Amino acid sequence: MKQPTDFIEAKNISVSFSQHEIFSNLSFKIFDDDFFCLIGKNGIGKTTLVKTILGQLHKTNGEIIFSKKFKSSLSFGYVPQFRNIDQDYPLSIRNFVSLRLFQPLVPWFSKKEKDIVDTALKRVGIFDIASRKLGSASGGEKQKAYLAQAILYDPQLLILDESTASLDTVSKFDVMDAVKNLNDKYGTTVIFISHDIPLVEKYGKHSLELKGDGKYSYKKIN
Numbered sequence: 001m002k003q004p005t006d007f008i009e010a011k012n013i014s015v016s017f018s019q020h021e022i023f024s025n026l027s028f029k030i031f032d033d034d035f036f037c038l039i040g041k042n043g044i045g046k047t048t049l050v051k052t053i054l055g056q057l058h059k060t061n062g063e064i065i066f067s068k069k070f071k072s073s074l075s076f077g078y079v080p081q082f083r084n085i086d087q088d089y090p091l092s093i094r095n096f097v098s099l100r101l102f103q104p105l106v107p108w109f110s111k112k113e114k115d116i117v118d119t120a121l122k123r124v125g126i127f128d129i130a131s132r133k134l135g136s137a138s139g140g141e142k143q144k145a146y147l148a149q150a151i152l153y154d155p156q157l158l159i160l161d162e163s164t165a166s167l168d169t170v171s172k173f174d175v176m177d178a179v180k181n182l183n184d185k186y187g188t189t190v191i192f193i194s195h196d197i198p199l200v201e202k203y204g205k206h207s208l209e210l211k212g213d214g215k216y217s218y219k220k221i222n
């Protein structure tokens with residue numbers, strides 16, 4: 001199969017903190033339509049690697065090449081582990097998602113801003129329930145509201161950092177199906193940091209496992 005021409009390529013990258021080498025000579029590609037899974041035990045260097053890709057940390061060695069679609073200053077959306085929201089939280093799902101709109105100069109939203117929010121709500125599949133109170137939504141629906149916030153400005157990369165870790169099984173698959181839809185239908189490039197191997201195997205396209213001591217494995221999954 002022909003590989004996409006848009007990608008981020010890491011070539012022999014190494015990162016150390018003082019004398020502590022986190023990873024070394026790491027090489028892999030993240031393609032434009034990728035569902036790239038980053039796995040490895042706690043403290044192995046997954047967050048460090050993502051920060052390196054985003055240019056927030058300096059590499060000790062190696063280079064990261066950005067093809068034409070990706071700029072070296074990447075725009076990204078970020079969804080961390082699920083943070084629960086109280087039952088009596090007053091905002092609707094739509095108003096909660098709108099909180100991430102850049103601060104408007106006037107205290108109401110323009111048509112363009114409303115369209116941005118509606119598009120994000122539709123893309124993650126919560127448009128029909130957008131007027132409901134977020135506090136009364138299920139765990140999966142709340143996490144999809146965070147997901148809608150993360151894709152509001154159509155970022156080049158969507159980073160899911162253990163985003164399904166504390167959700168029940170049904171909600172986990174519900175959120176992952178929404179992410180898969182973004183990836184399949186809208187070409188959103190996904191980096192999924194997870195310990196959940198069954199999810200990685202079901203949804204991932206490539207995986208990079210950091211194993212410590214400079215060892216890693218990079219493979220195609222689906």
Ligand SMILES: Nc1ncnc2c1ncn2[C@@H]1O[C@H](COP(=O)(O)OP(=O)(O)OP(=O)(O)O)[C@@H](O)[C@H]1O
Pocket residue numbers: 017022040041042043044045046047048049
């Ligand atoms: N700024 C820093 N200075 C020094 N050491 C750091 C710094 N940032 C991270 N580390 C260390 O680098 C190692 C890798 O941390 P990192 O957060 O990347 O791991 P991780 O795989 O994302 O872990 P987790 O799964 O727990 O989130 C850890 O030993 C951590 O303490």
